Every structure is written in C-alpha cells, then in structure tokens.
Amino acid sequence: MRHRTRILKGMAVIEVTDLRKRYGDLTVLDGVSFTVEQGEIFGILGPNGAGKTTAVECVQGLRRPDGGTIRVLGLDPAEHRRTLCEQVGVQLQDTRLPDNLKVWEALDLYASFYPRPADWRQLLEQCGLHDRRDTRFGKLSGGQKQRLFIALALVGNPRVAFLDELTTGLDPQARRTTWALIEQIRTTGVTVVLVSHFMDEVEELCDRAAIVDRGRIVALDTPAGIVDAIDADHAMRFTLTAGDPADLAALPGVSRVTRTGDRVVVTGRGDFATTVTAALARHHMPVSDLRIDKRTLDDAFVALTGRPLDPQESRS
Numbered sequence: 001m002r003h004r005t006r007i008l009k010g011m012a013v014i015e016v017t018d019l020r021k022r023y024g025d026l027t028v029l030d031g032v033s034f035t036v037e038q039g040e041i042f043g044i045l046g047p048n049g050a051g052k053t054t055a056v057e058c059v060q061g062l063r064r065p066d067g068g069t070i071r072v073l074g075l076d077p078a079e080h081r082r083t084l085c086e087q088v089g090v091q092l093q094d095t096r097l098p099d100n101l102k103v104w105e106a107l108d109l110y111a112s113f114y115p116r117p118a119d120w121r122q123l124l125e126q127c128g129l130h131d132r133r134d135t136r137f138g139k140l141s142g143g144q145k146q147r148l149f150i151a152l153a154l155v156g157n158p159r160v161a162f163l164d165e166l167t168t169g170l171d172p173q174a175r176r177t178t179w180a181l182i183e184q185i186r187t188t189g190v191t192v193v194l195v196s197h198f199m200d201e202v203e204e205l206c207d208r209a210a211i212v213d214r215g216r217i218v219a220l221d222t223p224a225g226i227v228d229a230i231d232a233d234h235a236m237r238f239t240l241t242a243g244d245p246a247d248l249a250a251l252p253g254v255s256r257v258t259r260t261g262d263r264v265v266v267t268g269r270g271d272f273a274t275t276v277t278a279a280l281a282r283h284h285m286p287v288s289d290l291r292i293d294k295r296t297l298d299d300a301f302v303a304l305t306g307r308p309l310d311p312q313e314s315r316s
C-alpha cells in the first residue's frame with residue numbers, strides 16, 4: 001500500500017487492551033483491543049451506535065471505562081488528562097463555535113490554550129483557509145468549517161490527532177478537499193485516529209482500520225488486508241474474440257470459467273487475475289472490455305456481519 005513507509009514499526013502511540021463500557025443495561029464496548037503506531041492514520045469504522053465515539057472518548061480520557069487498560073503516549077488518560085491534553089488534538093463530532101467568531105480569532109484563542117502552539121497563520125495556509133481569515137464562523141461553508149476544526153485540532157502541535165466523523169454532510173468535492181488535507185497532515189508526522197462510518201473514506205486514507213460492530217472489533221488490518229481476508233471469490237469479465245477459455249480453469253487461483261457467447265467470466269481468489277491475463281497474452285487470445293470486480297470494505301462488512309453498514313450514506 002502506498003502509505004506504509006511512514007509508519008515506524010513498534011512505536012505504539014496508543015495501546016488499548018480489553019476495553020469495556022456499559023451504560024446501564026447496554027454493553028457499548030465489549031472487550032476492544034487495538035494499538036496505533038507512530039505516524040499512522042488509523043481508522044475506527046462502524047455503523048451508527050457501534051461504540052466508536054465511546055471508545056475514542058475513553059482513549060481521550062473524557063469517559064471512564066468499566067474495564068481494560070488504555071495507554072496514550074505511555075500514560076493512562078484517565079489519570080494524566082492534563083498532560084495528554086498538550087499532546088493530543090481533538091476534533092469532536094459536534095464541535096460548535098459562536099457564529100460571530102472570526103476564523104483567525106478562533107485559531108488565536110485555541111492557540112492560547114497550549115504551551116507550545118503551532119503558528120496558526122501557517123495552519124490557515126495549510127488548511128486552505130488563508131482567504132477566510134476574517135470570515136465569521138457562521139458564514140463558512142460546511143467544508144470550510146470542517147477544515148477549521150481540523151486546524152483547531154492541530155493548533156496545539158499535537159503528536160496525536162483524533163478526527164471524528166469528518167466529512168458527514170459534506171458534498172463530494174468538499175470531502176475530497178478534506179481528504180487531501182489529512183494526507184498532508186500525515187507528512188508532518190502526526191498520528192491520526194479517524195473515526196468514520198464511511199467505508200470509502202477509510203479505504204482512501206487509512207493505513208490500518210478496526211471495524212467495530214456492536215461494541216466489538218470484527219476486523220483489524222489494512223483496508224486491503226480486511227478485504228482480502230473475505231472468504232469469497234471475485235470475478236474478472238471480458239469479451240473473447242478468438243480461442244477457447246476452458247484451459248484457464250486449470251490456472252492457480254481460478255475456481256470457475258463460464259462462457260456465454262463471446263463473454264467470459266473467470267472467478268477466483270488471490271492473484272488469479274494477473275495469472276489469467278498473462279495466460280491470455282501468452283496464448284494470443286485477444287480480449288476486450290476487461291473488468292475486474294473490485295471488492296470493497298462494504299463487501300467485507302457484509303461478509304463479517306451479515307448486513308450492510310449503511311448503503312445510503314456510504315455511497316453519498
């Protein structure tokens with residue numbers, strides 16, 4: 001994967017072991033364990049109500065777990081919240097600012113909370129808000145507000161930033177702009193924990209992700225690793241104008257070859273598509289309209305839980 005290089009293996013910034021939390025009769029976290037390494041973008045993905053925000057708020061020291069251990073930069077957040085506040089940036093799901101506060105005033109105010117703040121003028125530039133410096137919060141677009149929240153999460157010069165439901169309600173263009181900003185944050189070495197219920201966002205941005213469902217982690221790996229672990233074939237489809245595709249069935253990884261007229265579907269696992277393509281070229285069998293059905297985290301979620309995450313929202 002393209003992002004692997006920046007992760008310094010073995011340097012855990014966050015370590016969560018067997019985290020448990022109940023609200024009355026409701027078990028919200030039921031033995032959640034994960035680690036986040038230095039420089040990683042780590043996704044916590046799951047449907048509404050899965051327990052993502054509760055988990056992250058326990059990690060931030062905002063809620064007390066009923067069981068389990070949490071270490072952030074080696075410290076227990078429940079006991080060392082003040083120390084960690086200086087090193088951890090948080091963009092909460094429902095952040096609100098007064099409508100008449102100007103962009104620069106918000107940044108200047110937040111910078112004053114930290115002993116070693118970043119230069120907020122540079123952050124304005126980085127977040128693409130330099131021409132909105134004097135704009136009042138109430139006049140910003142949804143995307144601009146989210147970029148301001150990211151800037152506010154970074155203004156204390158944190159080593160770890162938590163970004164919760166970043167792009168909910170944004171149009172596709174604004175989502176892309178926000179994603180580009182997060183890619184850029186990665187280059188500064190900040191470890192990012194991204195809470196999301198958008199599969200595509202996690203696939204695009206995260207080095208690794210935990211899929212949370214009903215208070216448990218049902219998968220934890222790179223997005224590609226989670227998808228590859230699904231125990232199901234995928235298909236390549238093409239038009240074959242000459243030759244007999246039956247022999248393709250003997251290739252490694254191929255499970256089935258079907259032909260309807262000149263349309264051929266080959267199903268298989270692993271790297272079968274590369275093997276099939278090479279065999280077609282070797283035997284001078286010309287193909288056109290080649291398509292390989294890409295499996296996504298959506299497919300993985302369905303395979304793992306038996307239901308879609310949120311078909312409406314995950315495609316918006």
Ligand SMILES: Nc1ncnc2c1ncn2[C@@H]1O[C@H](COP(=O)(O)OP(=O)(O)OP(=O)(O)O)[C@@H](O)[C@H]1O
Nearest residue numbers: 023026028046047048049050051052053054055197
């Ligand atoms: N303070 C609370 N008291 C009682 N129940 C709560 C409290 N906070 C959250 N819950 C419940 O705990 C469950 C998990 O909520 P949580 O906000 O952690 O989920 P989430 O995965 O972040 O969902 P969303 O994507 O909707 O924010 C939900 O059923 C929620 O209603």
